[in-house]
Structure formats: structure tokens, C-alpha cells
Amino acid sequence: xxxxxFLALLSCSLLRAQVSNALVREAKFPWTVVRDNxxxxxxKMPAENYDFKPTAEIESFGQRLAHIAGANLFVCQGxxxxxxxxxxxxxxxxxxxxxxxKQASTACDSAFDSLSDAAAMEKISSRLGGPFPPEPTRTKxxxxxxxxxxxxEVYGYMCVxxxxxxxxxxxxxxx
Numbered sequence: 693x694x695x696x697x698f699l700a701l702l703s704c705s706l707l708r709a710q711v712s713n714a715l716v717r718e719a720k721f722p723w724t725v726v727r728d729n730x731x732x733x734x735x736k737m738p739a740e741n742y743d744f745k746p747t748a749e750i751e752s753f754g755q756r757l758a759h760i761a762g763a764n765l766f767v768c769q770g771x772x773x774x775x776x777x778x779x780x781x782x783x784x785x786x787x788x789x790x791x792x793x794k795q796a797s798t799a800c801d802s803a804f805d806s807l808s809d810a811a812a813m814e815k816i817s818s819r820l821g822g823p824f825p826p827e828p829t830r831t832k833x834x835x836x837x838x839x840x841x842x843x844x845e846v847y848g849y850m851c852v853x854x855x856x857x858x859x860x861x862x863x864x865x866x867x
Contacts, residue, residue, distance in 0.1 A: 716812050719833055719840075720804040726843040727797050730760065732862035733850060734793055739786040741857055753853045754784025757793065760846040765796035767839040768803040770820040771832050800839065807832060 734757055742754035751759070758780045769775065781788055812833035820835055851861040 713807070713809050715809040715833065716804060716807045719812075719837060722844075723800060723804060723836070723840045726840060726847055727800065729847055729862045730757075730793060730843065731790075731797070733847065733854065734786070734790050736859050736862065737786075737854060737857070741853075742784050742786050742789070744853060744857065746852060746856055752784060753850065754786075754789055755780075756846060756850050756853070757789045758784060760843060761789065761792040761796040764839055764843060765792070765799050767820060767835060768796065768800040771803040771816065771835055772799070772806055775820075800836075803832075803836060812836075 737753055742757075743752045745752045762780055781792060813831050815829035816832055816835060818827055818830045847863075851863075854861050
């Protein structure tokens, strides 16, 4: 009898552990999708095309990749309380930008993984990772969701660069 009660209590605690942080876990899923697409995109574009611009007025593929990697690194470090300024690299070489993208992705994975659902609701400065709402603060989760939205926006924008070079974007050619 005691053993049955113990097993029942243990089962309840394991069930609770499985559903804990459900909010953060659900929010992380779209991040992993766009993170992986950005990596695949960076790998698919040949190094000689990192300077490619569809028109003279807009940034090159490498500059766009530097933008999203730097923005994600800034936001995710900020969510974890490690606010730093991230300077865009002067070079837009493929190896350097893929390394920066990896650094940013590791920081963002860590930001999601560091949060409980309760911690995700903590307020931080709304100036972290724009667009800036009128309120002076927003939740960590809202900030991370905005980072994911921005990553998807830039990924979609950069798909045009690939298409113009005859390359099928990762999300259109799943493995």
C-alpha cells in the first residue's frame, strides 16, 4: 500500500515536470525552425556570393546575415542580463559570418533554456530588440518572440537573394 502511494506521488511529480515550462518550450519551437533555416541558408549561399546585392541600394547577403546574427546576439544576451553592444563585423566573409551566427544561436538557445514560464513573464526594458512599444518594459518572452519574428522576416527577405542566384531556399526544399 505504501509502495502504491509512493509510486502514485512519483508519477504525479513526473507528469508535472513534463508540463512545466510549456509556455517557453512552445515559444522555442519556431525559434529552432528559423535558426536552422538561417544556418542552412548561410551554408547554401556560395562564399563568392556573400557580397551579392539584388540592387545597389540594399545590403549584400553577407551584410543581411551580419545584421540578423548581431541583432539576435544582442537580444538574447540582453534577455539573460548580459547586455553588450555587438558591432557588425567589418568583413562579410562566409566563415566569419557563420561563426557569428553560431555564437548568436547558442546565446538564443541559452536564453530560451534558461527561462522557466514564471521567469519568462519577468519584465525587461522594451528598448531591447525593437520595435519599441510605448510601454517602458515588456516580458522576456515577448522580447524573444519579437526576436523570432524579426529572424523570420530577415530570412524571408534573404530568400530572394538565394532565388536570384538559382538556389532553392531551405524552407522550400526540406530534407
